[in-house]
Amino acid sequence: MHLLYVCGKKATTKLIGAKTMYKVRLWSVRHAGLLEKVYNAVEKCLVRLAPVFERVGYERVEKPMALIEKSVKGVLFDCQMCGQCALSSTGMSCPMNCPKTLRNGPCGGVRENGNCEVKPEMACVWVEAVKGHALMQSANNLNEVQFPVDYTLKGSSSWLRVAREKAAETAAANSDDALTSDKV
Numbered sequence: 001m002h003l004l005y006v007c008g009k010k011a012t013t014k015l016i017g018a019k020t021m022y023k024v025r026l027w028s029v030r031h032a033g034l035l036e037k038v039y040n041a042v043e044k045c046l047v048r049l050a051p052v053f054e055r056v057g058y059e060r061v062e063k064p065m066a067l068i069e070k071s072v073k074g075v076l077f078d079c080q081m082c083g084q085c086a087l088s089s090t091g092m093s094c095p096m097n098c099p100k101t102l103r104n105g106p107c108g109g110v111r112e113n114g115n116c117e118v119k120p121e122m123a124c125v126w127v128e129a130v131k132g133h134a135l136m137q138s139a140n141n142l143n144e145v146q147f148p149v150d151y152t153l154k155g156s157s158s159w160l161r162v163a164r165e166k167a168a169e170t171a172a173a174n175s176d177d178a179l180t181s182d183k184v
């Protein structure tokens with residue numbers, strides 16, 4: 001799998017086939033609830049591993065982690081590695097697969113059958129997002145505003161960044177608690 005992604009998206013599409021990749025994308029949306037649970041478990045592990053990453057150096061971990069993320073998410077979501085993953089707010093339907101890369105809802109051109117105006121053979125990623133979101137437990141909702149893509153993050157691991165941020169938040173909360181108990 002890694003080899004496929006090391007080869008690049010074009011080669012992967014050639015090997016797996018564009019139709020199969022599209023079918024897998026739709027499967028992922030239909031199983032958004034399950035994938036959400038899997039992701040939450042992975043995230044917990046990554047947050048726990050934060051002290052190890054800290055010791056090794058995040059910059060060293062970045063490359064292998066991005067490669068793993070690209071391999072897994074490339075197959076499941078046709079991920080473009082934007083570096084700011086929105087899947088948990090978009091029903092596991094990657095907004096970067098919208099031909100207009102719209103990250104805050106559909107354009108006005110969705111066809112009557114729910115397909116894309118630019119690629120009529122493809123379901124609108126936002127129509128899929130609504131379906132997937134209905135299957136998820138996450139408090140993140142579809143109306144959450146997504147910031148414009150920061151292209152300096154392209155190719156980087158969203159998993160690692162989120163885990164790093166969450167670990168830092170936990171550490172800050174723990175040190176606040178320690179300060180409060182010292183004062184008491």
Ligand code: SF4
Nearest residue numbers: 079080082085086094
């Ligand atoms: S939102 Fe970005 S990181 Fe998430 S699957 Fe899509 S391209 Fe990949």
